[in-house]
Amino acid sequence: MSNKDTHLSKTLSWLLRHGATKECLNISSDGYISVREILQHRSLRGRYNKEDIERVVATNSKQRFKLRFNNSTNILEIKANQGHSIQISDDDLIQILEPHYETVVHGTYYKYWSKIKIEGLSRMKRKHIHFAKGTLNDRNVISGLRQDVEIYIFIDLTKALADGILFFESENGVILTKGNNIGFLEPKYFWKVIDRRTGASLL
Structure with a gap:
């Protein structure tokens, strides 16, 4: 470009x-x-x-x-397609009703990990927390992960959906959630956390 x-x-x-x-x-x-x-x-x-x-x-x-x-x-x-901090409707998003994705992963960095592992993932000022349907090694992953992430957080989608956490998919294949009522996806929904480079477990 x-x-x-x-x-x-x-x-x-x-x-x-x-x-x-x-x-x-x-x-x-x-x-x-x-x-x-x-x-x-x-x-x-x-x-x-x-x-x-x-x-x-x-x-x-x-x-x-x-x-x-x-x-x-x-x-x-x-x-x-996604990433808004301004308020818009979710009409273009597809709600995920069944855990039919093998991988739902969030990419982050070591400087945030100590806080995330205690509080969970926060949507902060944005409307949603973003996830990809695979890691950066997966050719089918279009969006949802930055190229320089250091940590992969894999989400137990089955457990989160069962607890009433709402998930959606954007038109470019990004998985989105607002988390709980205060905008967090708690650590109890992390089923695996690894170092992207080495594959070492961080949980």
């Missing part, structure tokens, strides 16, 4: 996930913003066009974005 496309992708991620309200952009309840409007943002105006956005959406390896043509307004719109 060129530097120009990287800048566009990062700007889109921030605006669509976190900054739309602060930047006074008109965002729909399900997270879409007019492409025409977003191109007028000060970070993008005069530097990018519709074709640039279409290219970045089509070539993004993690499928972070989605375009749609709104038939009622005749306007092309864009949204982020």
Whole structure:
């Protein structure tokens, strides 16, 4: 990806996930913003066009974005598939009702592990905690893990679902949960935690 496309992708991620309200952009309840409007943002105006956005959406390896043509307004719109801190509806997410995934894994770093192993995973300021359906070695994993994670936390999805924790899948295959009523997925749902490099158990 060129530097120009990287800048566009990062700007889109921030605006669509976190900054739309602060930047006074008109965002729909399900997270879409007019492409025409977003191109007028000060970070993008005069530097990018519709074709640039279409290219970045089509070539993004993690499928972070989605375009749609709104038939009622005749306007092309864009949204982020997940990762929001601003409040949008979950209508585009598919609820997971059965534990039919062999692997549900969260990637993290040693600097956070001492707190996570006591408190669990927190959604913090985001709407959801993110998981992948495999590790970085799995070719089918599109999104859900950063490339430099140091620790894999594997989730007992069967146990979590049985306890009433809600899980969803985004359109680009990321597993999402809000956790419990205070936004945590507790350590009792960790069935395995390993060092990504060595495979050594951390539990």
